[in-house]
Structures are given as structure tokens and as C-alpha cells.
Amino acid sequence: MKKTTKKLGLALAFLFALSTLIVGCGSQGSTSAPATTQTAAPATNASVASASTAQTLKPYEIIFAYPGDETKDMKAVQDAMSKITQEKISATIKLMPISWSAWAQQTTLMIAGGEKIDAIFTSNYFNYDSVVAKGELLPIEDLLKKYGQDITKTVEPDLLNCSGIGGHLYAVPSMRDFAADFGVALRKDIVDKYGIDTSKIKTYADLTDVFKLVKEKEPGMMPLVKGDDTTTFVEQTISGTFDRLDNWFGVLPMASGDMKVVDMYETKEYSDALNLVRGWFTAGYISKDVATSKEQGVDIVKSGKGFAMLVPMKPGAELRWSNPCATEMLCLRFTPPITNTSNIANVMTSISKTTGDADRTMMFLNLMYSDKDLVNLYDNGVENLDYVKTSDTAIDYPTGLSAANTGYPSNNWMVGNNFLSYIWKGDDPNLWTKMSDFNKSSVRSKALGFSFNVDPVKTEVAAVANVQSQYKMGLETGTLDPAKVLPEFVSKLKAAGLEKIITEKQTQLDAWAAAK
Amino acid sequence: MKNGKLFNIFIGVVVLFVSSACILPFVLLFISSITDENTIIQYGYSFFPHKLSLAAYGYIMTHASNIFRAYGITVFITAVGTAVSLIITSMLAYPLSRKDLPGNKVFTFLVFFTVLFSGGLVPAYLVYTHLINVKNSLLGLIVPMLLMNGFYVLIMRTFFSSIPKSLIESANLDGAGELRIFASIIIPLSLPVMATVGLFVCINYWNDWFNGMIFLTDSKLYSIQNYLNRILLDIDFLNKNNVSSSQAEILARIPKETVRMALAVIGVVPILIAYPFFQKYFAKGLTVGAIKG
Numbered sequence: 001m002k003k004t005t006k007k008l009g010l011a012l013a014f015l016f017a018l019s020t021l022i023v024g025c026g027s028q029g030s031t032s033a034p035a036t037t038q039t040a041a042p043a044t045n046a047s048v049a050s051a052s053t054a055q056t057l058k059p060y061e062i063i064f065a066y067p068g069d070e071t072k073d074m075k076a077v078q079d080a081m082s083k084i085t086q087e088k089i090s091a092t093i094k095l096m097p098i099s100w101s102a103w104a105q106q107t108t109l110m111i112a113g114g115e116k117i118d119a120i121f122t123s124n125y126f127n128y129d130s131v132v133a134k135g136e137l138l139p140i141e142d143l144l145k146k147y148g149q150d151i152t153k154t155v156e157p158d159l160l161n162c163s164g165i166g167g168h169l170y171a172v173p174s175m176r177d178f179a180a181d182f183g184v185a186l187r188k189d190i191v192d193k194y195g196i197d198t199s200k201i202k203t204y205a206d207l208t209d210v211f212k213l214v215k216e217k218e219p220g221m222m223p224l225v226k227g228d229d230t231t232t233f234v235e236q237t238i239s240g241t242f243d244r245l246d247n248w249f250g251v252l253p254m255a256s257g258d259m260k261v262v263d264m265y266e267t268k269e270y271s272d273a274l275n276l277v278r279g280w281f282t283a284g285y286i287s288k289d290v291a292t293s294k295e296q297g298v299d300i301v302k303s304g305k306g307f308a309m310l311v312p313m314k315p316g317a318e319l320r321w322s323n324p325c326a327t328e329m330l331c332l333r334f335t336p337p338i339t340n341t342s343n344i345a346n347v348m349t350s351i352s353k354t355t356g357d358a359d360r361t362m363m364f365l366n367l368m369y370s371d372k373d374l375v376n377l378y379d380n381g382v383e384n385l386d387y388v389k390t391s392d393t394a395i396d397y398p399t400g401l402s403a404a405n406t407g408y409p410s411n412n413w414m415v416g417n418n419f420l421s422y423i424w425k426g427d428d429p430n431l432w433t434k435m436s437d438f439n440k441s442s443v444r445s446k447a448l449g450f451s452f453n454v455d456p457v458k459t460e461v462a463a464v465a466n467v468q469s470q471y472k473m474g475l476e477t478g479t480l481d482p483a484k485v486l487p488e489f490v491s492k493l494k495a496a497g498l499e500k501i502i503t504e505k506q507t508q509l510d511a512w513a514a515a516k
Numbered sequence: 517m518k519n520g521k522l523f524n525i526f527i528g529v530v531v532l533f534v535s536s537a538c539i540l541p542f543v544l545l546f547i548s549s550i551t552d553e554n555t556i557i558q559y560g561y562s563f564f565p566h567k568l569s570l571a572a573y574g575y576i577m578t579h580a581s582n583i584f585r586a587y588g589i590t591v592f593i594t595a596v597g598t599a600v601s602l603i604i605t606s607m608l609a610y611p612l613s614r615k616d617l618p619g620n621k622v623f624t625f626l627v628f629f630t631v632l633f634s635g636g637l638v639p640a641y642l643v644y645t646h647l648i649n650v651k652n653s654l655l656g657l658i659v660p661m662l663l664m665n666g667f668y669v670l671i672m673r674t675f676f677s678s679i680p681k682s683l684i685e686s687a688n689l690d691g692a693g694e695l696r697i698f699a700s701i702i703i704p705l706s707l708p709v710m711a712t713v714g715l716f717v718c719i720n721y722w723n724d725w726f727n728g729m730i731f732l733t734d735s736k737l738y739s740i741q742n743y744l745n746r747i748l749l750d751i752d753f754l755n756k757n758n759v760s761s762s763q764a765e766i767l768a769r770i771p772k773e774t775v776r777m778a779l780a781v782i783g784v785v786p787i788l789i790a791y792p793f794f795q796k797y798f799a800k801g802l803t804v805g806a807i808k809g
Contacts, residue, residue, distance in 0.1 A: 069746070070735045101749040102729040109641045109730060115651075295557060299772065303557040405578075 179442030240335030281478025368416030460497030
């Protein structure tokens with residue numbers, strides 16, 4: 001007995017020795033890279049300060065990581081981009097696409113492992129706030145002042161501030177459709193066939209009669225199918241009413257005059273929306289398995305089994321929805337365009353903490369907001385290889401190529417000032433002007449620029465999200481009866497700590513408003 | 517006699533049900549993959565579809581060169597990985613099975629410990645990328661997580677201990693060294709366990725997409741599972757997000773439901789073909805392990 005314990009002790013000791021060895025290697029690896037960056041940064045700082053012309057800058061390779069796939073012409077695009085940046089900021093570009101499926105995991109590991117990345121795509125879709133909390137990104141407000149004049153000129157301060165967390169900015173949003181309006185897309189042939197007067201349809205409730213008609217006249221067709229996998233009918237109908245403040249747990253009513261965070265699940269608007277959708281469901285306007293079905297709405301419409309979808313709109317939404325449905329869709333908009341922090345923080349670019357030269361990376365980002373040629377290269381590829389110009393602002397695929405076999409699929413939403421890029425044939429020739437007007441005309445949430453820091457109430461948010469995922473799909477698709485289930489839902493949310501989240505959110509929002 | 521016949525029929529029926537429960541999903545998978553996309557959306561999945569179509573395979577064939585390349589990579593890493601893994605696993609397991617190895621218990625415990633605990637993803641990543649740089653190389657698909665598994669070492673060790681000591685002693689008396697004993701006596705006697713562990717390792721390599729996801733950014737090195745996974749997620753992603761009208765046009769043409777099925781068929785077929793060759797060893801290996809405990 002004594003012998004075995006002695007042996008066990010020996011084994012454990014050996015093990016600990018081994019583990020310290022491994023940990024030692026690991027931590028050494030992770031710290032060594034940032035350390036070199038820290039020593040490298042001041043050196044280039046000095047060189048920038050001493051001479052502002054590009055020629056005197058040390059050559060540098062900027063690695064730009066973004067989600068996507070390697071494409072045939074990527075090397076050509078990279079070389080052409082490098083040529084421009086070489087001349088202007090003495091740097092070359094290395095594009096590093098990482099597939100969407102691996103993005104979150106790989107970038108986290110790469111940055112934790114100290115691998116060099118300079119510019120990096122960020123999005124609240126990939127949990128921007130926790131990426132910042134982990135310290136993967138550099139604060140950029142000083143760099144913006146020094147090298148980002150074109151960015152601050154292009155992106156309004158209110159929009160730029162949307163990337164702010166804890167008083168620092170960590171990202172710049174790309175120029176695209178910042179606002180979203182909400183409504184319904186209907187099959188035009190059916191609307192025409194029964195002479196439905198769409199000018200009379202002003203609210204979601206007005207759709208009931210239309211659905212009734214379609215249900216009676218077209219027995220094989222489901223009047224309403226879902227727009228996408230994740231957004232429920234109710235979520236679509238109330239998106240114009242509330243600013244979700246990142247996660248729907250405590251929301252700001254768009255119409256209210258003060259900054260009071262409320263529990264959306266207890267509002268009249270929410271229960272009205274539930275009742276409306278529940279009415280549609282019991283009347284058979286929505287398929288019975290909608291809460292669990294994985295079928296896409298566009299596919300159902302395309303196969304002739306669906307009539308309408310509740311979807312987000314934007315300029316060009318008609319084309320956006322008509323194409324995949326393979327039939328002309330009529331888009332009715334029920335809300336004015338609305339801008340909130342979530343819309344902006346959807347697509348941004350940041351500087352990774354593992355950058356070797358933060359200054360130069362910011363100069364590159366700045367060019368993406370001002371250099372038309374560079375933006376077009378990244379967005380649309382190389383001229384005459386991936387596109388041909390049909391006019392000064394419009395482009396089309398070269399003969400023999402199409403969207404299906406192009407060597408560089410268009411990417412005109414991800415980085416920089418996309419309004420500088422050419423417009424594809426088939427899109428509205430004035431797409432960017434329209435989009436810019438659309439953004440300007442939008443109603444801005446009073447909390448635009450505020451992002452919620454989940455850290456203090458992490459546990460509660462996780463618990464509340466659990467409760468939410470249990471009820472949300474059932475309730476918000478009309479599958480469950482709100483009269484019975486809503487009170488249960490609300491009380492469970494409270495038990496999980498929703499009130500604590502709301503109080504915390506209110507405190508943060510007040511502090512943010514005061515600082516503003 | 518009559519009773520026995522009845523019993524046989526009863527067993528036959530039960531086995532028939534169980535085996536169809538295993539086979540029918542594959543049949544449905546295959547039939548769905550050659551069903552017309554719209555038929556699936558309108559009538560649901562069916563063993564007797566209204567309309568057949570090869571559109572899904574047609575879509576996959578547009579990626580044919582990449583798919584064959586990925587297949588080549590998978591076959592390569594599976595072959596090399598399995599061979600190397602068997603060699604080093606057996607060479608670790610054999611000494612552990614010998615009672616006369618000094619510190620035998622300690623080493624066995626170390627191996628056993630890795631079965632229960634792992635270092636976690638980030639430390640593993642750091643070790644693999646900093647100590648041995650496996651990033652964007654075939655090593656990244658072969659070495660991490662898959663090459664060695666403590667559990668398989670323990671299985672082999674148990675099997676090796678069941679080989680009579682007198683065999684080793686007599687070989688020793690005849691003048692064979694340790695390596696000779698291992699190669700000429702132990703390995704030929706251990707084919708069942710080699711086949712069993714080999715099959716496990718082989719399937720692990722074949723099905724692995726995680727290493728590719730962690731260690732690869734270069735799509736030229738994607739294994740078939742990485743590649744199929746990526747085609748699927750691309751479709752999903754394009755669906756979920758606001759895309760420009762030109763991308764929406766591509767989307768309209770992709771047969772989504774059926775492509776999923778066709779990809780699964782492509783991914784599973786080679787394993788189905790390889791399995792029968794391993795099967796006889798597989799059954800033997802399991803029973804041997806069971807008796808000896």
C-alpha cells in the first residue's frame with residue numbers, strides 16, 4: 001500500500017514537471033509575438049514622424065484576414081492592391097480569407113497564439129463584444145486621429161461610435177446599408193390575379209384579409225412562410241418598434257422620448273404582435289411545423305407552395321427577394337428605415353493586437369475609405385479579368401463569365417467605403433446614392449452608438465437566453481397560445497434574472513448618454 | 517424441432533427489422549440525393565420520388581477538380597496517418613504490456629491520464645503551432661489529436677498481455693532481440709487488435725474535419741470532409757445574409773436540400789466499401805478484448 005502511494009506520488013510529480021514544461025513553452029510562445037510587436041511599433045512610429053513620405057517607410061506586409069474563401073483570381077487582386085499600397089504607404093497586402101465555418105475558432109486561436117494578423121474583420125454576428133473583452137483588438141481612436149482622416153470624413157461620428165466599448169473604439173464600420181426597414185414580400189402574379197389593392201395594406205394587421213383570400217382561392221399555397229431560419233414572424237413585426245440594444249433583453253422603444261429601458265416581453269406591442277401571429281397560425285395561414293422546419297422560405301415560394309414572407313428591406317430589396325424566389329416579388333414596407341447600433345456593428349474592420357505595425361494598418365484602412373481603385377480591386381476584382389466597364393460607374397461580367405463561374409465573386413459590402421465601387425449590371429444604376437439617401441433618411445435610435453457590455457451580468461444573460469430559446473420559437477411563430485404561455489414565459493425570464501440585466505443596461509445607457 | 521424453426525423465423529424477423537433500421541436511412545439518403553429539388557419541397561422526402569434529377573451531382577461536379585484533390589488528401593492522410601499511428605501505438609503498447617519494464621506502472625498511468633484529461637484547445641493549439649509548426653501543412657491534418665490516443669494504447673496493451681510469456685522467453689532463448697521478438701512474434705499474433713485499432717483510427721482520419729478547421733487556411737490542403745462541410749456552410753451562409761442581387765442569382769440555382777444528401781453520399785461511400793475488408797478482424801478483435809478484460 002505504502003509502496004503504491006509512493007509510486008503514485010512519483011508519477012504525479014513527474015506529471016507536474018511535464019505540465020509546467022508544456023505550459024512554459026505555450027506561454028512563452030504566446031507572449032513572444034506581442035512583445036516583438038511592441039518593440040517594433042515605436043520604431044516605425046519614429047520613422048513616420050521623421051518623414052511623412054511613403055518612400056522612407058520600411059517595407060511592410062499587411063495581412064488582412066476576412067471571412068470568405070480563397071478564389072481563383074485572389075492572387076491577382078492581391079498583387080494589384082499591393083502595387084497601389086506599395087506606392088502610397090510602402091506596404092504590400094496579403095489577403096487571408098478564412099472560411100465562414102472556421103472563422104470564430106481560427107481567429108481566436110491565431111490571435112491567442114500570437115500569429116501575425118493586421119487588419120481583421122469583426123462583427124456582432126461573431127460576438128464582437130466578447131472578442132474585445134478577450135483583448136484581441138487594439139483600441140484605434142488615437143490611430144484614427146493620426147492616420148484615419150478619410151475614415152472620419154466618410155463615417156459620421158455617431159456611426160463610428162457604434163464600435164465603442166468601455167470608452168474605446170475598436171473597429172470602423174464598412175459603408176453599406178446601415179438602416180433596415182421591415183415589411184412583407186408578396187408574389188406579384190398572385191396579387192395581380194386577384195386584384196389585391198396593395199396600397200390599402202399599411203400595417204401587418206392588414207395582411208390578415210389578404211392571407212384569408214389566398215387561403216381560400218389557392219388551396220395548395222401557404223399564405224405566409226418564414227423569411228429566414230433565425231428571425232421569427234413576431235421579431236420581424238416588432239423590429240421597427242424597439243431598439244433591441246444588442247440582445248432583446250431590455251429594449252428601448254423607438255417612439256419614447258426618454259432613455260428608459262423596458263422589458264419588451266411585458267409590453268402591449270409584444271403581446272399584440274403575438275396575438276396577431278397566433279391568429280394567423282390558428283386560421284391556417286402559417287404551416288403547422290414552422291417552428292421546427294428547416295426549409296427556407298425562398299425555396300417554398302420558389303416551388304410554388306408559398307405566397308408571402310416577412311423580411312427586412314433595403315433599396316433593391318425587390319431584386320434581392322425576386323431572384324432566389326424565381327418569381328417577381330412585390331415588397332411592401334411597413335416601417336421607416338431604422339438605424340441602430342446592431343445594424344452598424346454588423347460589418348466592421350479592426351486592427352488585431354498581433355499586428356506588427358498598427359500605424360501602417362490604419363493607413364491601409366484609411367486608403368480603403370478614400371482610394372477608389374483600391375476599393376474596386378477588393379470589391380470587384382481586377383478590371384478586364386473579373387469585370388468589364390460598361391460605363392463610368394457600371395460594370396458587368398466579361399464575356400463567358402457569370403456570377404456562377406467568376407474568379408472573384410463580388411464582395412462589395414465587407415470593408416471600407418463601398419460607395420466608391422462600381423455598380424453591377426442588374427443592380428440599380430444609382431444604388432449607392434439611393435443607399436446613402438436611405439441611410440440619411442432613416443430614423444435613428446436614440447441609443448445609436450451605445451453597445452451593451454455583458455460582462456457584469458454574464459450569468460444572467462446566459463440563463464435568460466436559455467429561457468428565451470425554450471419559448472421564443474414556439475411563441476413567436478404562433479405555434480404556442482400566448483394567452484396561456486406568455487405569462488409563464490415572462491415569469492421564467494424574471495426568475496432567470498431579466499430584471500437585473502435591465503437595471504445594468506439602464507445604468508450603462510445612462511452613463512453613455514451622460515458621457516455624450 | 518418445430519420449436520427451433522419457429523425460433524429461427526422469429527430471430528430472422530427481428531434481425532430483418534434491425535438491419536432495415538440501419539440500411540433504410542442510407543437508401544433514403546441516396547434516393548433523396550437523386551430527387552428533384554422542387555419535388556422534395558413540395559412532397560417531402562420519399563422512397564419513391566415523383567421526379568428524379570441529377571442536378572445535385574451536377575452542382576457538385578462543377579467543383580469536381582477540388583473534390584478530387586480533397587479526396588486525394590483524405591486518402592493520403594488516412595493511409596499515412598493510420599500506418600504511423602499503428603506503428604507508434606503498438607511500439608508504446610508492447611513495452612507497457614511487459615511486466616519487466618522498469619516504471620511500467622508510471623508510464624501506464626501517464627497514458628491512462630491522457631484518456632481522462634486533455635490540455636484544452638488553446639494550449640493544444642499553441643503547442644502544435646509553436647513547438648512543431650503544423651499550420652497549413654499536411655502534418656496539421658495528421659499529427660494533432662489523431663495520431664496517438666491513450667485509449668487505443670491501453671486496448672493494445674491488454675491484448676499484448678494476453679500473449680503467453682513463454683513465447684517471448686523461448687524466442688529470447690533462440691537468440692532473438694527485443695525488436696525481432698516484437699516484429700516476428702508479437703505483431704503477427706496481434707493482427708485482430710491491429711485491425712480493430714486500425715479501423716478506428718482510419719475512420720477517425722476519414723471523418724476528421726476539426727483539424728482542418730483549426731489548422732488550415734489554405735484551401736488547397738482541405739480534406740474531403742472540410743471541403744464538403746464548407747460547401748454546405750457556404751450555401752447556408754449565403755442564405756442567411758443580405759447578399760447582392762448577383763449572389764442571390766447564384767443561390768437560386770443551387771439545389772440546396774439535394775446537394776446536402778449528395779454530399780453525404782460522396783463522403784460515406786468509400787468507408788462503406790472499405791468496411792467489409794476489415795470486418796472479419798473487427799469481430800475477432802472485439803471478442804478477444806472482451807474475454808480477456
